[in-house]
Each structure stands twice: as C-alpha cells, then as structure tokens.
Amino acid sequence: MRSSSAILILTAALAVVPIQASGLKFTSSFESIKVQARPGDVVTRSWQLHLKDNQGARFHAKIEDWWQSEDGERSTYEKPGVLHHSCGPWITLSPVETVVAAGSTLSVQITATVPQTIAPGGYWCVLTVDQLPDPLAPAQGVQVNFLSSISTGIFIYIDPVVRELEITAIDISARQARIMVRNVGNAPVGLDGRIEISKTAEGPPVVSATFVRTTVLTEPIATRSFVTKLPDLAALPAGRYLVRVILDLGLDHDLGAQRELVIPDDLKRTAKGL
Amino acid sequence: MRINKILSLSVAALALATMAGAADVEVTLPDTGQSSTLTATVTEQATVNVPAAISFAVSDVSLSTDASATAITVSGIVLDTVTKQLKISIKAATGSFTGSGTTYSAGDVSWGTSTWTGATATPGTLTTSFQTLATCTAGVTGCDTTDALFSLAAQPVTTSGAKTLTLNYKFESIGT
Numbered sequence: 001m002r003s004s005s006a007i008l009i010l011t012a013a014l015a016v017v018p019i020q021a022s023g024l025k026f027t028s029s030f031e032s033i034k035v036q037a038r039p040g041d042v043v044t045r046s047w048q049l050h051l052k053d054n055q056g057a058r059f060h061a062k063i064e065d066w067w068q069s070e071d072g073e074r075s076t077y078e079k080p081g082v083l084h085h086s087c088g089p090w091i092t093l094s095p096v097e098t099v100v101a102a103g104s105t106l107s108v109q110i111t112a113t114v115p116q117t118i119a120p121g122g123y124w125c126v127l128t129v130d131q132l133p134d135p136l137a138p139a140q141g142v143q144v145n146f147l148s149s150i151s152t153g154i155f156i157y158i159d160p161v162v163r164e165l166e167i168t169a170i171d172i173s174a175r176q177a178r179i180m181v182r183n184v185g186n187a188p189v190g191l192d193g194r195i196e197i198s199k200t201a202e203g204p205p206v207v208s209a210t211f212v213r214t215t216v217l218t219e220p221i222a223t224r225s226f227v228t229k230l231p232d233l234a235a236l237p238a239g240r241y242l243v244r245v246i247l248d249l250g251l252d253h254d255l256g257a258q259r260e261l262v263i264p265d266d267l268k269r270t271a272k273g274l
Numbered sequence: 275m276r277i278n279k280i281l282s283l284s285v286a287a288l289a290l291a292t293m294a295g296a297a298d299v300e301v302t303l304p305d306t307g308q309s310s311t312l313t314a315t316v317t318e319q320a321t322v323n324v325p326a327a328i329s330f331a332v333s334d335v336s337l338s339t340d341a342s343a344t345a346i347t348v349s350g351i352v353l354d355t356v357t358k359q360l361k362i363s364i365k366a367a368t369g370s371f372t373g374s375g376t377t378y379s380a381g382d383v384s385w386g387t388s389t390w391t392g393a394t395a396t397p398g399t400l401t402t403s404f405q406t407l408a409t410c411t412a413g414v415t416g417c418d419t420t421d422a423l424f425s426l427a428a429q430p431v432t433t434s435g436a437k438t439l440t441l442n443y444k445f446e447s448i449g450t
Binding site for chain 1 (some may be wrong): 281295317318319320321322323324325326327328330331332339341350353354355357358359360361363367371372378383384396403404405406412422426435436437438439440441442444445446448449450
C-alpha cells in the first residue's frame with residue numbers, strides 16, 4: 001500500500017514536470033494588441049499559446065521595451081520603462097509563471113492601467129513569453145539546449161495621435177531600392193509601400209515593387225530604412241525616368257515622393273557610391 | 275378603431291388603383307428577407323516546431339565541429355497583411371558553455387546560410403543579444419529548414435564531459 005502510494009505520487013509528479021526529450025511544438029498568437037485609450041482607462045486583453053503533440057513546458061511572461069535597428073534587422077529588448085513612450089509600467093500580467101500540460105492552452109491576461117495624466121501619442125511595449133528550462137534535463141556531451149520565446153507588440157494610443165512621416169531619401173541601384181523615412185509624429189506608424197519607375201508622369205510604370213510592412217517608432221530610433229529588390233534597371237533603355245515612392249500609413253491619404261532617375265548614369269554613380 | 279383601420283386600407287387601395295391606372299411607376303420596396311452575417315475573426319498566428327537541443331560530437335578539439343541536423347519549422351503563418359513578416363532570432367542565455375576548465379564561449383557557435391524554404395537565412399555568430407537567424411518571406415504560409423547548420427569552433431578545451439549552453443529562439447512579428 002505504501003509503495004503503491006509512492007509510485008502514484010511519482011507518476012503524478014512526472015506528469016507535471018516538463019520533459020524536454022523532444023522538441024517543442026506550439027501555436028501562438030502573433031497579433032499585436034492595439035488599443036485606443038484615454039487617461040485613466042483600464043483595458044484588458046488576452047494572449048494565447050497552445051501546446052501541440054505530447055510535450056508540456058513551463059513558461060514565464062514578462063513585459064519589455066522593444067525597438068529595432070534602423071534597417072529593421074535587429075530587435076532590442078530591454079526592461080520596461082527604458083523608453084519615454086513605454087507602456088510597460090502600465091501593464092500587469094496574469095499568470096506570470098505557469099506550467100502548461102501537453103495539448104493545453106496558456107492564456108495570459110494583460111491589463112493596462114493608463115495613467116490619469118499622460119501626454120497624447122503612441123506608447124508601446126511587448127509581451128514576451130519565455131519557455132523556461134527543465135532543471136532536471138540531463139546534460140549529455142557538448143550540446144546547446146533550445147528554449148522558445150515569443151514576443152507580441154502592445155500599442156496604446158492616447159488622442160490626439162499624430163501619424164506623420166517624412167521620406168528623407170530614395171536610393172536606387174541597379175537591383176534594389178532603399179527608402180529612408182523619419183517619424184515626425186507622436187506615435188508609431190505602420191506602413192505598406194511600393195515603388196514605381198515610369199518613363200513619364202502619366203505613363204504606366206515600367207518597374208514596380210512593394211516593400212514589406214514596416215513599423216516606424218518615435219524613439220530611440222525615429223528613422224527607418226527599408227529595401228526592396230528590383231529587376232535589373234541597367235537592362236532598361238537609356239533615358240530619363242521618374243521614380244515614385246508611395247507609402248500607405250493607413251490614413252485617408254497616401255504619402256508620396258518622386259525623383260528623376262537617369263539610366264544608366266545614376267546607376268553608375270550609385271555603384272561607385274557617389 | 276376598427277373603422278379607422280378599414281378606412282385607411284380603403285384609401286390605400288384606392289391610391290394604388292389610381293396610380294396603376296395613370297402610369298407604370300417603379301418603386302423600390304424594402305428588402306423583407308432575413309439574413310444573418312457570419313463573421314470569422316482570425317488572429318495573427320503561427321505554429322512553431324523547434325528541437326529541444328542540438329549536440330556537437332567533438333572528437334578533435336582542434337577542429338570545428340558541425341552540429342547534428344537542426345530542423346526548424348514554422349507553419350500556418352497568418353499575419354495582418356501579406357507584406358508582414360515573421361522573424362526568427364537567436365541569442366545565448368549565457369556567455370559561455372558550462373563545464374570546468376577552459377570551455378566554449380557562446381561566440382564559438384555560428385550558423386551558415388542554411389537552405390531555408392520560404393525564408394531568407396542570415397548567417398551569424400552567437401552572442402547574448404538577439405541575432406537574426408531567418409526571416410520568413412512576406413505572404414508565405416510556412417517556412418522551414420531541415421538543418422540550420424550550427425557549427426562549433428575549435429577551442430583548446432581542457433576537460434571532457436558535458437558542456438551545455440542554453441539558446442533562446444525568438445519568434446516575433448511585432449508591428450502596428
């Protein structure tokens with residue numbers, strides 16, 4: 001009786017201890033939480049992750065500040081409150097740490113309490129949910145253990161919100177276009193964009209390409225460059241062309257800029273870095 | 275009350291008869307059909323499958339060692355727009371592997387331009403800050419690799435046995 005109780009306890013313990021013998025498979029929400037709020041508002045949202053297969057795991061949820069390098073290649077995560085426009089100090093999470101059984105769903109409740117006195121504009125932070133290591137996992141040889149981490153954006157907007165960008169540069173080389181923009185508003189701006197190269201202002205584009213969706217923050221880096229590949233422009237007939245960049249910021253109007261492009265002269269200058 | 279209603283009906287019937295006799299007039303009648311709107315709200319999501327660990331079978335510390343094949347799969351990608359991307363970054367949780375004596379540092383782990391499907395790989399060297407491993411192509415429903423090509427540099431380690439390092443995978447598609 002005593003030994004069967006011990007086996008039962010051991011079995012129960014193993015059932016709740018996460019096991020990392022195999023990899024982790026999960027479906028997670030990647031939806032940024034976007035909230036229009038007023039000073040003093042309390043807003044609650046939830047975020048979910050569902051574990052698949054027969055693998056359980058332990059998770060820890062936290063709020064971080066987040067920004068990207070100017071080219072968008074590198075993300076930086078810091079403790080909440082580093083940025084002036086961080087919403088991190090407003091957020092509470094529940095649960096913070098929990099074990100999720102195989103096949104179960106982790107649901108994290110996110111509560112934002114907007115301060116009574118706050119300047120208008122866009123505030124942001126991220127929810128990061130980290131898989132925690134299994135302290136009982138055996139170490140074998142030289143190995144790297146993998147742990148997953150998922151980050152989701154939280155954007156809180158306090159009116160009046162000013163979404164405003166400036167296009168500061170359009171660089172064209174033979175096979176790519178690079179655009180530089182600056183956020184001159186008071187909130188992060190998400191943008192879709194495209195570039196069109198035409199022979200005349202009224203004529204149809206002879207080359208067009210789209211940019212991937214980009215978010216331009218207001219700090220610590222308010223500028224953002226983004227690149228799209230182009231077909232070989234050197235193959236176009238020599239002459240003067242018009243380059244148009246059209247950016248959709250989700251407003252009732254698009255933002256545009258245009259410049260002249262002389263082929264092949266301007267492409268040669270770009271190649272030489274002039 | 276009843277008289278009023280009959281009277282109203284009679285007047286209405288008379289008015290219709292008079293109009294029909296005068297000319298054909300097109301009238302727009304309100305749609306009396308019943309309908310229900312079905313709305314499916316799909317959140318941005320993806321299914322991720324990563325291994326628990328990779329091993330380096332180091333038989334000669336004076337040579338670099340490739341890891342066992344590391345498969346990473348992201349499927350069922352649903353994002354806000356077809357121009358949005360999901361990015362996979364990695365960082366070391368600590369600056370060096372566990373183990374006594376001279377051991378490996380995080381910077382001894384590197385990865386190459388592995389053959390990803392539906393993504394662009396970015397080669398790099400492990401640090402304690404997130405570095406991009408791969409960026410799924412905008413508009414794809416999945417991206418994967420059968421081997422992320424991790425490699426461990428040669429190091430004059432002085433003790434044998436278990437040496438482990440924890441590596442954090444970051445999956446993000448943050449934006450507004």
